[in-house]
Amino acid sequence: QLQLQESGSGLVKPSQTLSLTCAVSGGSISMSGYSWNWVRQAPGKGLEWIGQIYHVGNTNYNPSLASRVTISVDRSRNQFSLKLTSVTAADTAVYYCARDAGYLDLWGRGTLVSVSS
Amino acid sequence: VMTQSPATLSVSPGEGVTLSCRASQSVNNRLAWYQQRPGQVPRLLIYDASTRATGIPDRFSGRGSGTEFTLTISSLQSEDFAVYYCQQYNNWPPYSFGQGTKLEIK
Numbered sequence: 001q002l003q004l005q006e007s008g009s010g011l012v013k014p015s016q017t018l019s020l021t022c023a024v025s026g027g028s029i030s031m032s033g034y035s036w037n038w039v040r041q042a043p044g045k046g047l048e049w050i051g052q053i054y055h056v057g058n059t060n061y062n063p064s065l066a067s068r069v070t071i072s073v074d075r076s077r078n079q080f081s082l083k084l085t086s087v088t089a090a091d092t093a094v095y096y097c098a099r100d101a102g103y104l105d106l107w108g109r110g111t112l113v114s115v116s117s
Numbered sequence: 118v119m120t121q122s123p124a125t126l127s128v129s130p131g132e133g134v135t136l137s138c139r140a141s142q143s144v145n146n147r148l149a150w151y152q153q154r155p156g157q158v159p160r161l162l163i164y165d166a167s168t169r170a171t172g173i174p175d176r177f178s179g180r181g182s183g184t185e186f187t188l189t190i191s192s193l194q195s196e197d198f199a200v201y202y203c204q205q206y207n208n209w210p211p212y213s214f215g216q217g218t219k220l221e222i223k
Contacts (some may be wrong), residue, residue: 037212047151047202049212062211078187096158102148102206103164110158
């Protein structure tokens, strides 16, 4: 059974870089027909799509975040990662990784990242 | 832009309810619905506007195409009180979500 698990720093200082990893277990990140996505949810708010990566490395980002976002994949470790630079308090959120077949059919449990000095 | 209405709906258990989602431009049938219970991860309910995801009870049904979509829950159970989001995946990037409809117990 495929599972996704986020990991990374739960506290980031303003202006620094947020880094998260999503480990894929129970299946290969190279499976065809899927991309691997990041979605976030600020406290008490709705869902915001951050971006996606395919196992071959092609990426798409939300234009609202594109200047600060990098998503990468490590096929040897069966994981993909998110970097968000120059963070502010507005980037405080639960960050989810998710598998995408157009719709997001499998989600990680999410990890809370707080931006604070 | 995806717009959901209403923002909050108060309903009694056992009743049926219909939630709406409107797209600012056609998304064909590339529309998904998610349920998010308090403190939990979003769960895929419906994709391609009307196809139930694996394990979703048949009291959940989706309809629509183009710009107008609905999610109907035929008989509300206690576990159905949650926030529901629609998401389009036709015109991307970016994927866009509605702002959510909260179903609360009346």
